[in-house]
Amino acid sequence: MPLIDDExxxxxxxxxxDALAVCLVVAxxxxxxxxxxxxxxxxxxxxxxxxxxxxxxxxxxxxxxxxTIDLGTQPDYLAAAIADGDRAVVDADGHNLTVTDVYTTPTxxxxxGHVVVRARIDGExxxxxxNETAFQLGDRSVRIGGDVTIDTADYExxxxxxxxxxxxxxxxxxxxxxHLESNVSATTADAIETGDEYRFAGRxxxxxxxxxxxxxxxxxxxxxxxxxxxxxxxxxxxxxxGGRALSTGSRITLRTExxxxxxxxxxxxxxxxxxxxx
Numbered sequence: 001m002p003l004i005d006d007e008x009x010x011x012x013x014x015x016x017x018d019a020l021a022v023c024l025v026v027a028x029x030x031x032x033x034x035x036x037x038x039x040x041x042x043x044x045x046x047x048x049x050x051x052x053x054x055x056x057x058x059x060x061x062x063x064x065x066x067x068t069i070d071l072g073t074q075p076d077y078l079a080a081a082i083a084d085g086d087r088a089v090v091d092a093d094g095h096n097l098t099v100t101d102v103y104t105t106p107t108x109x110x111x112x113g114h115v116v117v118r119a120r121i122d123g124e125x126x127x128x129x130x131n132e133t134a135f136q137l138g139d140r141s142v143r144i145g146g147d148v149t150i151d152t153a154d155y156e157x158x159x160x161x162x163x164x165x166x167x168x169x170x171x172x173x174x175x176x177x178x179h180l181e182s183n184v185s186a187t188t189a190d191a192i193e194t195g196d197e198y199r200f201a202g203r204x205x206x207x208x209x210x211x212x213x214x215x216x217x218x219x220x221x222x223x224x225x226x227x228x229x230x231x232x233x234x235x236x237x238x239x240x241x242g243g244r245a246l247s248t249g250s251r252i253t254l255r256t257e258x259x260x261x262x263x264x265x266x267x268x269x270x271x272x273x274x275x276x277x278x
Contacts, residue, residue, distance in 0.1 A: 091154065207228060
């Protein structure tokens with residue numbers, strides 16, 4: 001039997017043109033398999049060295065950053081609910097926000113507190129050359145000066161990012177010694193003792209370390225000079241308490257179960273880093 005008959009069929013069965021088309025398709029399929037073998041199969045195979053493609057198939061770069069977030073003034077019951085280990089709900093695989101440190105001090109009213117937290121954020125940077133360049137948590141950008149929402153099972157709060165760094169789980173808190181002067185009733189003066197603690201939202205925020213009293217002539221009041229250690233936080237090199245700088249002449253109120261004393265700050269002593277205990 002001739003290889004190609006008079007009608008152009010190969011071995012009298014398959015048309016020559018059809019056979020060539022089949023060969024071309026087979027060659028294309030083989031070339032495609034070879035390319036996939038070089039670049040990876042998309043199911044965990046390694047990409048070439050230097051490639052930035054992640055598991056989602058794009059060029060985003062997973063990253064972890066540590067943020068200092070100012071949550072502003074909050075009611076005492078809400079300030080008490082914020083704790084280390086709180087985790088936010090984020091609608092994106094691999095994205096998480098976890099509170100690693102909490103600082104809260106009462107404002108002048110006493111029923112509200114200024115709250116600052118430190119948080120670990122697992123997110124990603126967008127692909128190079130894209131429209132967005134900022135660090136991403138879910139579908140939101142995280143920038144210094146911008147807002148971030150902490151949405152947990154117990155609360156949802158929005159705060160301002162003051163720092164965004166590569167490491168650091170703790171806030172720059174310290175015990176700062178202050179000297180206060182106040183004129184109080186004799187009953188209140190007698191109640192003040194060294195070791196008295198001012199607790200707010202479940203945390204010790206101030207401790208009386210020394211007290212001296214002087215009777216005032218022609219007055220029912222007693223002059224009191226208090227030395228107290230306040231738990232402060234550093235804001236751009238300035239020690240703050242209750243959201244305000246510790247400046248001479250400022251007024252600070254100490255509250256315990258037995259008394260409230262509001263005193264004028266006459267001088268500030270040394271500061272020592274906190275050890276993380278209440």
